[in-house]
Amino acid sequence: MRYRALTILGGAVALAACSASGQSKPASASDAPAPQAETPYASTYQAYPSAETLIIPVSVFDGAGGGWDNGWVHMKDGKIAAVGGPTSRPPEVDNVVDGTGKVVTPGIIDIHSHLGDYPTPSVQAHADGNEATSPTTPEVWAEHSIWPQDPGFSRAMANGGITSLQILPGSANLMGGRTVTLKNVPSRTVQGMKFPGAPHGMKMACGENPKRVYGGKGRMPSTRMGNFAVNRQTWIDAQQYADGDRKNRDLANETLAGVLDGEIQIHNHCYRADEMALVIDMAKEFGYTVSTFHHAVESYKIGDLLRENDVCSAVWADWYGFKMESYDGIPENAALIQQAGACVVIHSDDENGIQRLNQEAAKAQAAGKRIGIDISDADVISWITLNAAKAMGIDDQTGSLTAGKMADVVLWNGDPLSVYSRPEKVWVDGALLYDANDPKRRPVSDFELGQPGEGDVK
């Protein structure tokens, strides 16, 4: 699925790699830009203590398309040590979790969340997701808006089994700023949540929002053609910056140059098929790639184009109709994208929906089945695990139950694709951070202390 496109840009070489890999590197040392200083605001996340654990017997969906009953999962030193099936011999481990009648999956990953930058309580004082003062703000970083005490993180873990998530700026702007990927582990600081080694993304937005926000202010863009003109001029200016010596610090262009270098991934809010096709051409014009179209309710109309260009679609199961560009949303979207051979991710964009990505995936699967598209349960689980991890560039570390990866694991009390199932235990890097059977083994944010319902089941 990976491909490489080499684009000559004014004498400099910019290399864009597979959107979903996040592994791209400059083409050659001589042409590569001077390496930036160590990325500031670096992750200080450290895994919490973990016990070597064996879950057995248990049904397994490994996130990579595999699924089997009577299996086991072995976690050691915060990593997946091994997984096995009914005929493979499990290791001798003191701490055994009985998974009879239960199902294990990788930790669920939400590629599109605003937890922390639009936290609850949803008061104006907390509305930190859109720097809606200029149509292009690649200089802002979502991590500088995130409130780690957002109670939503805990609900996402307890009800949704979320262990990693990408927080994006909002979609008021054409270029909304840098995204950040977090481990869903409570911390006093955002640095303490940052996923170690995860690449930054940059949020872009098509369509109605930017033209409405800025047209409403009597400035460009006020039309879709204005959206593209502003984007293209911004890329042209960014190329000039990237081709220079980059010695003058310029936060906006540093982000854009990072995109052109293939180090920062594009996450593009885009609903309509025709606009996605235009964005794909814009990316080619300037030599970058789009990792993922988010909210892509019309991807089913261009599954072939998305496959050929290796762009993922992050979609809801059945949202539609709330704005003009969502009018053609259909429940079969995900299944039709999958049928076309393109990459599907189920996302939430919602502090409630993030608690039920498994159910949303199941709805999308069922809608496909009713029109004759059979997608296995194991593949559907990959929509909310490995596919998301690939699109976020963290698939070498998490997203599947693969030996050596982080032990980000959910034990469900039943079939995770059933409305009747909930997480029973959630491990992050092997540390047990949620246990439905232990009222104290769940996070309670500072905000909730001394308030009605502190520590309640939620």
Added chain:
Amino acid sequence: MKAFLKLAAATLALALPTAVSAQDVTITNAKLAIGDGSDPIDDGMVIVRNGTIVFAGTAANAPAGRQSGTMVDARGQWVSPGIFMPLTNLGLWDVGAVSESNDIRAGDSLFGAALDASTAVNYASQHIAVSRAGGVTRATISTGPSGSIFAGQGAAIDLGADPDAIVAAKSFQLVLLGETGARLAGGSRVAAYAEFANALHEAKAYAAGNWNAEASLLTRADAAALVSVIGGSQKLYVHVERAADIRAVLALRSTYPKLDMVLVGVSEGWIVADAIAASGVPVIADPLDNLPANFEELGATQSNVGRMVDAGVTVALGGLSGGITGPRTAPQFAGNLVALSKVPGASGLTWGEALASITSIPAEISGFGGKYGVLKAGAAADVVIWDGDPLEVSSAPTKVFIDGIEQPLTNHQTRLRDRYKDLDESDLPKAYDW
């Protein structure tokens, strides 16, 4: 609503996918859910005559004699009453963010309580068609609050593919007395309560023939609209969330003993569940709210509904959050409450209770107990056949009947789905594929 009227109306609506005909129907071999809170029954049978249920139960108890009309073998399928969703916007909008297509909120209107949702219902709305395909057969609708704490008068509708959507106009008044009501009233809950007291006072004067337009704050139309509220003949839906506000609203009944109230929202209802139960006031709650979205919902938990039901409160699901998907997600929300019954420390519902919370209970709260939302003799034949457990996310209706009339399940979405099942344009553009 009479089946033959609907049939006549349907034949006129040529532009719509229309219901074909009123039928006598007998459904056999079903896994049957009555909707009254009971567990599903194996080998269930439903007999429909002239748009009305004449029997629903285990086949062994069916009345003897040959069944007339269409026979439907529902082997391997489930049968339930149609979903009854309270407090929706169905028929009042096309596209949320396209203001000219949207009658949900009359922000610049001079009127509040007088606003009558039944006047704006578009029976051909795509959202009605999409919800119908999801098994929703009845709903109540209301406009949102605009310039006043009184949002206006709601209506009950059916979702049949015919022009005759209104089941009952002006069936309730909606007032907001929590955070949102406070903002509308001028910035404080005290202003909301003052506006409420004044409005009821002026309506009383209007009812007594003492209307003085110059001395009144309400418009004449708004005062007239509230007369049936103060007399108790029109239900008053009160939106409040936090425990203190719920208690304050329940206490209003000592001043206004005739008010026939329904509490709406009620995120912190579990904290005062005993008081709500003692009052006998029913509740329409958003079941999966579990975040402190604002300072009146600090105690929100998904166990709210279960705890209120355990305390004896009558609770219907409505006002669903968690996605822009509309009433068709009601079964998913109900199913989540069943899931909670397996979570230690949480309070959920039994399967039967959960189904009732989206069928018979909302119908009963809306004034249609025994008529809608339940498969019992004498009830309207609003029947859904599902390809699986109705509360399971993988299930969907295969047939939907309203008043005994089988409904079309096509809509804009299904037409798009059919067009884009493949991307083949080798002969002609997709625009010719229809």
